[in-house]
Amino acid sequence: MYSPIKSFLQTALFVSVFIAAQAEAVEKAFRVGDTTVISLDQLVSELKGVDAILVGEFHDNAKHHEAQLAIIKALNKAGIKFAIGIEMLPASAQPQIDAFLSGKTKPEAFQKVFEDYWKHKWSLYKDIFFFAKNEKLPVVGLNIPKAVSRKVGYQGLEALSQEETASLPPDIFCEVDGSGYMDFLRSSLMSHGQEERSFVYFCEAMALWDKAMAWRAMDTLKQGADRRIVILSGVGHAWKRGIPLHLRKNSDFVYRIILPELGDRKNITPEIADYLIFE
Template identity: 40%
Template sequence: MKRFGRFVGIALVLVAAALAARNCFSHDLVVRLADLREVSFEQMMGDLRRVAVIYVGEVHDNPDHHVLQLRIIRELHRAGIPLAIGMEMFAAESQQDLDRWVAGKTDRAAFQRIYRSSWNLPWSLYGDILLFARDKRIPLIGLNVPRDVSQKVARQGFASLTEDERRELPPNITCDVDESYMAMIRRSYSSHGASANTFRNFCEAQMLWNKSMAYHLLEYIRKNPGRTVVVITGGGHAIRGGMPVQVDRERPGLTSRVVLPDPVIHDGRITAEDADYLWLSH
């Protein structure tokens, strides 16, 4: 599939036209990728309210992306939609800690320590989302695998895991992706400064995250079919070829949308095969 087309140039033209027309630097610009048309944030939300899963990508350390994620969550909650929030930032083994936080049984200082043991970026980036979930009693879902497991796969490959380490993981993780998603993994790999002879391990670690997060998401949906899940994850996992395609293979017909804030895919081009909406702030 030709995922990476010429959209970036078109998007920049749309941005320039929108700015000139409004003479305004705080306007949301949302592009619906199916037809490359600018739509309002409210129009996008009207579409998102109709689906079961919404993947909202991010560059982890970009505060604007987390503002967008919280805004989408707030609007869905305001519309009365039963929600859950799936997070790459927590492993599935943290679920009890997440449940206690949402139930108000863990104070902020204690939960911040749990957060820091799970994710190495500042609390300030995700704190408003986590506090909103607690205040509104919105379930949080730990989607990821333990950090030491993913790091071991990145260093030594999936085959290096012990039987105990594999017990809660999808079987036979391999670097089996299409050409366009492989190109994105290679770009990400080069930005990590890793050596070429460990690329396969790096790719297997990415697929381990995609497949494991898809598995834990589907397990939650199976037990809680009435809730819409907003998935918060890096752009490389949120893009259709990442986590969503793994979900689609296991649960065909499950309705979903992908929202990507720009830029989440460095040096890449985004088309309708990658996402449904592109959000640009300026």
């Protein structure tokens, strides 16, 4: 699936997380609201009452995935019940995900399912999947079929058939405002060599990904009052103008955003993220 994350770095709209190169991948976090450094234990304590925890990544950065796993382990150790929502597989792959988690499917077979949809290395993600399997944590595919996202990216939402739109959330459109989000999208598109005329389609595709993943996450949260969800996605979907925007507009669920840190921490505001993780 096409990802604008690398270009997003160049826009300097936000930075992301702390990741240590040790076994304990996360030791401290930076709380954006009051610019305070806190321990991992304190971070987990502050997340206990949160419905949706979004942990952003740059897909090809192994340390980001180590940090995600460290946060998942800490939440699990604290006795918090949660599912893991993933951008890396679509909702249609849920039967294959469940079969792997239950042991009905061999790891090699599930790896093929993963690699057929997601272009980034299985080795970056496998430890997260195996931890979920061993600890009996639900994993939920949040994304949409690859063919649908590709069609929207090249031809726009109007190109979708009734059958294709039937399973998608309603009222998807590209929001134009002064928040800087449009500058990010335009910069990402142009840096990938696309013509300006493709901008609206690209914007619609981003809106579709964000809203579809938010709706799938909300469906998961509605299944139980004691259930939380930890969402693993690219930084461009995890920041507050991505998936969280649609959580806020369509539900009362409480969410918090954790991003990886790259650059000057002072450039991050509470309108972008709640926490950063750093070395």
